[in-house]
Amino acid sequence: MRAKLVTTLLLMFSAQIVMAAPADAIRASLAKLNLPMQVQNISESPLAGLFQVQMDSGRIIYASEDGQFLVQGALFDVSNGKLSNLTAAAESKAIGDSLNKIPRKELVIFAPKEPKTHVTIFTDVDCGYCRLLHSEIEELNELGIEVRYAAFPRSGPTGESARTMESIWCAEDPKKTMTEAKLGNTIASASCDNPVAQQYQMGVQLGVNGTPAIFLANGTLVAGYKPAKVLAEEALANQ
Structure with a gap:
């Protein structure tokens, strides 16, 4: 033995x-x-x-x-x-x-009281479809979807869009400021130690080449805009 x-x-x-x-x-x-x-x-x-x-x-x-x-x-x-x-x-x-290891404090999060699942969206403030998707964020929340925004300025980490996104991440109320920017309104310039450039590089490594780039909770990529109800169905099916 x-x-x-x-x-x-x-x-x-x-x-x-x-x-x-x-x-x-x-x-x-x-x-x-x-x-x-x-x-x-x-x-x-x-x-x-x-x-x-x-x-x-x-x-x-x-x-x-x-x-x-x-x-x-x-x-x-x-x-x-x-x-x-x-x-x-x-x-x-x-x-x-x-994606799930990104600290929540480094994301701009729109969450319902009792999320059923979440999506992580690499977004740009000047992207038309990003703005359209953001206009449906309340509906996504009502359907139980938590939206986690990561920064992906399409013009790169040093352009005007990047500076706008840095101001969002550094604002006293990033959620409100994000909404104002997505509406095309001018937002106050702000600066701080922020993750915008780091998230942009992460997006590049993940193969993001356009926005919105939506990752479901299980890591599946949904490229481009989808109506809130359709996106919610896919998110719930891919937890």
């Missing part, structure tokens, strides 16, 4: 060593590229010889065991006769986890 236990422990230890070697090789290879994203986790993918590399943004790439080859794209499982996007499923979960 003792010999069997020792053998089992040795096999487990050997497996850990085998797994550590590819992970170390992949990390070393990626470190040389000076990527803007950091490696969060490395694990075996369902495809033999290919390793799944999760970046801190939530995005996933794949690497060979020695780290010399990288693959970016979707990995599909067709074993049941249907296309199942394994990459999208893994990315959505990681992105959802990443």
